[in-house]
Amino acid sequence: MPRYFTRDHEWIDVDGASARVGITAFAQSQLGDITFVEVPAVGAVLVRGDSAAVIDSVKAASDVYAPVGGTVTAINAALEDAPDLVNSASESDGWLWDMDLADPGEVDDLLDAEAYAELVAAL
Amino acid sequence: MSLTHEIEDLALLPLDAWHRARGGRMVPFAGHAMPVQYEGIIAEHVWTREQAGLFDVSHMGQLVVSSADGDQSAAQAALEALLPADLSTLALGGQRYSLLLNAAGGILDDLMITRWTGGFFLVVNGATRAADIAHIAAHLPAGVTLTVRDDHGLLALQGPRAAEVLATIGLEPALPQIVPVERLWFMSAGPYRWHGADLHVSRSGYSGEDGYEIAVPVAAIAAFAEALAMHPAVRPIGLGARDSLRLEAGLPLYGHDLTPDIDPVEAGLGFAIAKRRRVEGGFPGHDRIAAALASGPARRRVGLALAGRLAAREGATVLADGAPVGTVTSGGFSPSLGHPIAMALIDAAHAVPGTELTIDVRGRALAARVVPMPFIPHRYHRKGVA
Numbered sequence: 009m010p011r012y013f014t015r016d017h018e019w020i021d022v023d024g025a026s027a028r029v030g031i032t033a034f035a036q037s038q039l040g041d042i043t044f045v046e047v048p049a050v051g052a053v054l055v056r057g058d059s060a061a062v063i064d065s066v067k068a069a070s071d072v073y074a075p076v077g078g079t080v081t082a083i084n085a086a087l088e089d090a091p092d093l094v095n096s097a098s099e100s101d102g103w104l105w106d107m108d109l110a111d112p113g114e115v116d117d118l119l120d121a122e123a124y125a126e127l128v129a130a131l
Numbered sequence: 132m133s134l135t136h137e138i139e140d141l142a143l144l145p146l147d148a149w150h151r152a153r154g155g156r157m158v159p160f161a162g163h164a165m166p167v168q169y170e171g172i173i174a175e176h177v178w179t180r181e182q183a184g185l186f187d188v189s190h191m192g193q194l195v196v197s198s199a200d201g202d203q204s205a206a207q208a209a210l211e212a213l214l215p216a217d218l219s220t221l222a223l224g225g226q227r228y229s230l231l232l233n234a235a236g237g238i239l240d241d242l243m244i245t246r247w248t249g250g251f252f253l254v255v256n257g258a259t260r261a262a263d264i265a266h267i268a269a270h271l272p273a274g275v276t277l278t279v280r281d282d283h284g285l286l287a288l289q290g291p292r293a294a295e296v297l298a299t300i301g302l303e304p305a306l307p308q309i310v311p312v313e314r315l316w317f318m319s320a321g322p323y324r325w326h327g328a329d330l331h332v333s334r335s336g337y338s339g340e341d342g343y344e345i346a347v348p349v350a351a352i353a354a355f356a357e358a359l360a361m362h363p364a365v366r367p368i369g370l371g372a373r374d375s376l377r378l379e380a381g382l383p384l385y386g387h388d389l390t391p392d393i394d395p396v397e398a399g400l401g402f403a404i405a406k407r408r409r410v411e412g413g414f415p416g417h418d419r420i421a422a423a424l425a426s427g428p429a430r431r432r433v434g435l436a437l438a439g440r441l442a443a444r445e446g447a448t449v450l451a452d453g454a455p456v457g458t459v460t461s462g463g464f465s466p467s468l469g470h471p472i473a474m475a476l477i478d479a480a481h482a483v484p485g486t487e488l489t490i491d492v493r494g495r496a497l498a499a500r501v502v503p504m505p506f507i508p509h510r511y512h513r514k515g516v517a
Contacts, residue, residue: 016132017132018132031132035132040167040168040171040172040371041171041172041173043440043442043464043471044439044440044441044442044464046441062493063132064440064441064442064464066172066173066371066375066463066464066466067167067172067371068444069442069444069492069493070132071132072132073132091440
């Protein structure tokens with residue numbers, strides 16, 4: 009299953025017309041200790057670039073943007089009791105939400121792992 | 132998600148390389164590149180509450196106001212014209228918290244002032260340093276001199292093991308009447324020597340814990356910081372934990388909880404208006420402050436304990452029964468309490484501890500209750516307290 013990235017430090021695993029979204033290891037390292045994650049409601053319809061989730065850390069609240077448009081089909085309920093999963097496993101167990109894609113063509117605008125690594129290296 | 136990467140012309144701390152070598156993540160603060168964290172804010176916060184945390188606060192301004200007369204009476208009078216403190220009762224080596232006030236009684240800065248043999252030593256905030264220097268210099272009469280100690284850095288060692296640590300690294304009192312550092316009381320200070328360097332040590336800080344602030348010549352500061360950091364009880368602590376520690380301690384942060392639009396009475400800092408000065412006046416804004424003391428302030432700085440885990444930050448609106456009654460001035464997650472806390476400036480009618488309020492955070496109404504400050508009890512080494 010291919011993993012793509014955004015310039016805003018989200019990752020998205022695309023499986024046909026559905027996907028799972030989270031934030032990158034780099035993003036969580038910049039946020040510091042995460043104390044609360046507000047995920048979108050199941051059924052919420054997201055437009056690409058919408059603020060879809062909020063991650064509150066000891067430093068600040070940060071928006072997470074929808075990498076592509078679509079409908080939220082599931083959320084990571086484990087984050088309610090263990091928001092620090094986003095620190096310890098941002099690119100696996102610390103995922104944020106699953107969604108059905110509105111337009112799979114939007115995936116073409118995302119970064120591959122190599123392009124994202126270059127972006128982070130330049131920061 | 133949105134991550135900011137600010138690029139500015141920043142001043143470097145004398146210990147800049149030392150912080151980077153220890154993994155400090157440097158961010159812009161008060162015009163300086165400063166470490167916001169090393170291993171993580173919560174771990175650093177907890178370490179300071181349990182062990183000893185080493186903070187670099189060299190961005191703060193170190194000023195000396197002095198006069199040629201032996202008893203510093205001209206310097207004392209000049210400072211009393213700017214501050215509401217009673218310096219006539221400040222003994223040699225004694226330290227006070229005080230406020231620079233404007234003509235309307237608004238707070239220009241908060242500071243620490245200590246009586247030295249050769250003048251008064253002031254430590255002011257980094258962000259207001261330049262403005263404070265200009266303000267003080269513009270108001271000093273002939274014969275009273277302001278000296279900026281740019282050749283000194285400032286370190287804070289805070290936590291229940293701070294005294295034990297500082298007693299082990301070879302500090303020597305610089306004068307016969309100066310006690311060893313572990314016998315200093317809270318809010319007292321003195322000159323010490325360490326490996327040939329002249330240090331000024333005060334038992335004070337801004338974490339709510341016992342601890343010290345130590346002015347160190349720039350030439351000696353890296354060796355001194357290393358000598359402290361070698362102790363197993365000491366870890367370097369960044370700005371992030373400094374903020375969460377002072378928030379739990381109920382200590383206001385200038386530029387956030389204190390501004391020129393807030394007077395000392397509203398800010399809950401009436402203790403900084405000395406009894407003699409309340410009567411005699413002679414400091415900026417005395418009329419307004421005396422009126423606020425007599426009638427009670429219209430607004431008060433209060434502590435808020437939040438339900439849930441989502442924090443309320445500076446600028447969030449505080450509501451009572453749906454109507455705005457104030458604004459959060461600083462807030463965040465309390466590592467010691469395990470829930471978010473905040474300070475807010477709110478209408479005095481809603482400032483009684485126990486009052487239930489809500490805070491609007493991005494459209495969510497978070498439940499909050501007015502609670503007494505400090506949120507976490509202070510553990511200062513006070514004279515007369517075992």
